[in-house]
Amino acid sequence: MTKKIEVPYKIYLDENEIPTTWYNVRADMKIKPAPLLHPGTLKPLTFEEMRPIFCDELIRQELDNDTRFIEIPEPIQEFYKMYRPSPLTHAVFLEKALDTPAHIFYKFEGNNTSGSHKLNSAIAQAYYAKEQGLKGVTTETGAGQWGTALSMACSYFGLDCKVYMVKVSYEQKPFRREVMRTYGANVTPSPSMDTEVGRRINAEHPGTTGSLGCAISEAVEVATSLEGYRYELGSVLNQVVLHQSIIGMETKTACDKYGIKPDIIIGCAGGGSNLGGLIAPFMGEKLRGEADYRIIAVEPVSCPSLTRGRYAYDFADTGKVCPMAKMYTLGHDFIPSPNHAGGLRYHGMSPVLSQLYHDGFMEARSVEQTAVFEAAETFARVEGILPAPESAHAIRAAMDEALKCRETGEEKTIIFGLTGTGYFDLKAYESFNNGTMSDYIPTDEDLARGFASIPDLGL
Amino acid sequence: MTKKIEVPYKIYLDENEIPTTWYNVRADMKIKPAPLLHPGTLKPLTFEEMRPIFCDELIRQELDNDTRFIEIPEPIQEFYKMYRPSPLTHAVFLEKALDTPAHIFYKFEGNNTSGSHKLNSAIAQAYYAKEQGLKGVTTETGAGQWGTALSMACSYFGLDCKVYMVKVSYEQKPFRREVMRTYGANVTPSPSMDTEVGRRINAEHPGTTGSLGCAISEAVEVATSLEGYRYELGSVLNQVVLHQSIIGMETKTACDKYGIKPDIIIGCAGGGSNLGGLIAPFMGEKLRGEADYRIIAVEPVSCPSLTRGRYAYDFADTGKVCPMAKMYTLGHDFIPSPNHAGGLRYHGMSPVLSQLYHDGFMEARSVEQTAVFEAAETFARVEGILPAPESAHAIRAAMDEALKCRETGEEKTIIFGLTGTGYFDLKAYESFNNGTMSDYIPTDEDLARGFASIPDLGL
16 A cells, blocks of 8 residues: 555654644634623623633633634643644545545544543633632533543542433433543433422423433533532533634644645534634634635534524523524524434534634535445444544545545545544444434424524524 | 653654564573364374464464564554554553652553454454455454454455354443444354354253353354354464564564663453563563563452463363363363453463463462452543553552552552553443442352363373
8 A cells, every 4th residue: 555645644743742722713713703692681791791600711711802822721731641642644544445546634533531522622621610719510411422521621630520411311321421420420310300490391391301401501500509610511612612723733733744735624513613623723824815725514414504504693502591602503492303313413503613604714514324324334444443423424525525536536635523433322333234224304394493493683 | 740751641653663573472482382282182283283273374373483573464564554553651640640659651552443452463363364365254252352353354354254242242232243243244142043053052051141162162163164264363372462462562662762661561461462462572581581571460360360270281262162272271161250340251371471470480460350440440530541441450450569669669660551441341330330349259169160170181
């Protein structure tokens, strides 16, 4: 097998090359992402209004649209060294399997026990909570990746971590729950009887198996009612996109070191933190007119926020306890078909990415899940990594672009984000292996029902 | 956190530093491991006698006690680049947690989808089967690590892979099964109705949930009765120890590059392939009198082949279809207590390691499983990797040695093998987290029952 570019199969930056700053892409945006609104006053949320919910320093990062490089505090840099740098891998085996002249690279974030990129922001959020002298934090988790990451981060800093886990996941994904418990987290199935909102929902819907919206409501209630606690969120927010920029900073450093010039950068997009992080410094160059890249967000056809959603203010959560964000949204009442196996089920999208998409700086496409799992299986077999279903959306798009290169003969360079591993998603693989997986494309009527929940603010 | 030795946290060898040969430690042994015996004739098995079962080139490696460096074929080197080099990590977070002056390093083999070091030998065995023009291979798997690794390797070379999986694991570990199926393997619960031995066992023991011994018997029967198939085994054999020496070769190269001089090298020992591979070049130096290292094999108290077993010829499998090997053994009828959670359940031990232990070149110790899981949890929390229960035996011993250094003030350098991740072992972690895990030390009577199955060959 001859390598087409003279770079190693796997690029691991040396320790002294690991970036020491995050990249705040908002600094390069002429049109800034719209601010979060207070759902009562419909006015931009102030620092003081956010303080009961979020840590002070995280609010500052949330509101900072101007500082391009933000120093990563030393203790977070130390922790990053535990599992970073992540490899930028030249996918020579995939290139060969596709018989494509394209050069394909992927940045793999799955080499840590949380199994995904979520740890990059979890450790930052835990650090700022610790610095503020808090006792602990609360959060919600669905499939469990974010909850696991935050549990690991809190364990490192000796913080209490209360995770409200959607009841159906708590029961069906006991392994994720045990990883969190091994890291000392307190994991409660949601809705619980510990909170007012939980008791109300249990009374109204006896036997309910829960929802992410409900788990968020419980986590926020506990954070705001317990002394010394705050709530932390794993995606969507500006601060999370900021922390995830470590992915893009490492990727850019590796590219510059080896003279790799990507033509296309691809990432899956649920809440948008992974893609936002991967592209940050590249998008910065693009916004400043210094370079051009095609940037592609990939989402499932069953939850097409960017490709079929509306750009509007909406509640960030189903339970309407969180602030309102201007974003591409399917409506906070939209619930993707249960036959949808992977993650990426969020009804909205990061305000940063939404604004960039709205302004034409990136593309979006949606892919069907059987095609995604076909790509996942091909990738697993030739590259030796069983990908998370979420990540496999990016693989699908990267393979499609590489196959186009085979048609045209173009030697394009494609970089995609491989956010994590699929070890805890084997139910979905089983359904694919058994041939029982199907696709689901929401009808216009399905979407209309979701859109009906988008509030009309007259803005 | 100040680092105590000026080396990176994680040493990744450059691509051009990756070893291109395996290290055959038998070449340095004055007393060679005893040969495998034909169970009928009690004479050393010849090349011709092994041919119906094993691939030709693998038999040559099995019998080669003289060639120190064996070239790794180019296609295997290519595959190794997919997931190697594995990091040699300076455990600074663990050192800090233990407040020890010791320098602790671990060689982590879990960064691939099979989740363990097993892939190092699987790809070699699949390659030689392909080179010989075979259609496929058969094997057995218990917990599933070896079956997963061989499935990945066979998928890469386009070989059929028939895995006989112990029925109770097949049913209780569906995720492992799905990973194998995703790699295209044919996974059959054992005992099956496909083989003569399977039908007999099902008739004699209706409703049996199977055993590794039975799965081996089925896999061997299929390999020897199907045209173009051979049987492959994931541990114990000399050839497997040879392939696993890539672990030790990389470790030695990294140590030499950064001036790390280990005082103690530690590995868990089930069949012995991981430890045998890790220590190979170090043991070579020791055998040649060029350096001295303390080398420690760690096994569970519930399955203490080295620490309480007998050094004798015994059947390599419960079903007595395999050749006889001279090794430390508890008797092929010995079955560890079911309360034992991790792997390392094998009644015997690699003949290479057995001979080295017998001749005083290495130590052995046994540890209790609750102590092992305590170590696993500490390690997971500070180093960010959830270890396999097997690997955690080595962690326990490494921590104990580091704690001794705290007492004595000695700055010893300890290297241990972290063979894999525990993502598919969360049932065991759950039992530990719930406080329901217990220890089990076999009584002398328990052992006597196992010893009774060791044949008296009058040798």
